[in-house]
């Protein structure tokens with residue numbers, strides 16, 4: 001009899017497995033696909049020698065993750081690589097606002113009217129960032145806050161809708177960049193606690209940057225899997241779990257799956273029937289003949305580039321996809337050009353590049369033309385650099401990974417209370433009605449992103465239960 005079986009080898013399943021194996025529990029992990037990684041993998045999707053990240057590529061949450069930072073992942077090959085700038089947000093006039101490691105450079109890029117407001121927004125939290133990120137990502141109640149006062153102060157600001165925070169800014173540059181940050185989790189700009197989303201991404205940039213993983217995001221997963229094996233854990237791929245009976249006997253089962261799949265597999269009935277999924281994305285991976293020809297020079301120095309002319313355009317794109325059931329035109333785009341920091345991704349002189357825009361859940365249209373028209377507004381001549389492209393809309397994204405229901409890469413809507421309290425409002429979100437079954441995917445706090453903190457928190461719930469029994 002094993003101590004723990006983990007289902008799903010995404011960053012959270014792998015982290016949960018590692019955390020438990022480190023504490024001397026016997027662990028076996030089962031993954032549906034033929035490689036580990038889930039949303040942190042790397043493949044030659046287009047042409048030989050072009051190493052694409054089909055899902056995550058930029059890692060502000062990974063490099064700042066208290067769980068990852070406590071593991072010896074560098075020893076297993078993980079290397080974070082930083083560009084000159086973590087992120088740039090270009091405008092139609094050829095200039096750009098930037099998210100730099102330096103608060104001063106970031107504030108200056110917003111212009112004189114908003115520089116002070118930005119400093120006043122972020123600076124109080126930066127000296128306490130390491131404690132704050134740990135406390136925030138361990139909510140609710142998996143650990144007592146180390147700095148309850150700091151967390152409460154952050155809550156007072158972060159629980160506000162991002163639209164309230166943006167009122168502190170007078171010009172469009174800061175507003176557009178901040179709105180774009182919130183859109184990374186596909187949250188409605190006026191939603192409860194969306195201020196925290198924007199703030200976390202901004203603070204993460206100032207604290208440790210938004211790096212890429214050398215060789216691709218697969219390096220994150222491979223490091224976790226190699227460490228797990230060294231700790232005595234077993235990894236089984238090509239093993240799609242459909243029923244609890246498919247798994248060997250164990251004292252606990254931890255699911256890195258959607259709540260819907262977990263309910264089906266573990267026979268939990270309607271337990272997660274109220275769980276809501278969000279809009280999908282349409283993603284394009286490009287092999288390029290050279291760097292993206294951005295007009296704004298700052299965009300050529302950043303690994304992540306947000307594309308949205310202003311806050312209104314970004315808000316309209318989010319509304320179209322999440323509320324109006326139609327594809328946005330122009331779409332708001334998140335793009336990543338790993339080659340700015342990592343020369344290993346493509347043959348000499350060439351680049352890999354990805355872009356995605358939000359579309360309604362399950363949308364089966366083709367957004368390629370709208371994406372490329374939007375790119376051409378900020379990088380004229382982009383299309384001439386394209387050697388090959390691989391597109392994936394919601395049906396393909398959901399087929400690649402069962403957690404992305406309807407193409408929702410957040411594995412659950414980031415709106416209303418569900419942004420923070422997921423998969424159900426509960427002080428024990430990782431537990432289920434089955435005493436031996438737990439959930440650890442990004443459908444649990446702290447939500448989407450490659451950070452392993454859902455896996456870390458769930459593992460804690462598991463080892464507490466196992467030590468009691």
Ligand SMILES: Cc1cc2nc3c(=O)[nH]c(=O)nc-3n(C[C@H](O)[C@H](O)[C@H](O)COP(=O)(O)OP(=O)(O)OC[C@H]3O[C@@H](n4cnc5c(N)ncnc54)[C@H](O)[C@@H]3O)c2cc1C
Pocket residue numbers: 007008009010011012013014030031032033036037038039040054055056057058059060061062239240241242256257258261281283356397400401402403404409410440441442443447448449450451454
């Ligand atoms: C296009 C895209 C871009 C993204 N960009 C970023 C980014 O730049 N930065 C960032 O931090 N995050 C990004 N994300 C989000 C990030 O990838 C996810 O939030 C993260 O991977 C979630 O981790 P997880 O372990 O919860 O689940 P996943 O990574 O989704 O892994 C779940 C795993 O479980 C497996 N599984 C599911 N059901 C079963 C079953 N029944 N049996 C066996 N195995 C099963 C799946 O095959 C998968 O391997 C992106 C995601 C996508 C899709």
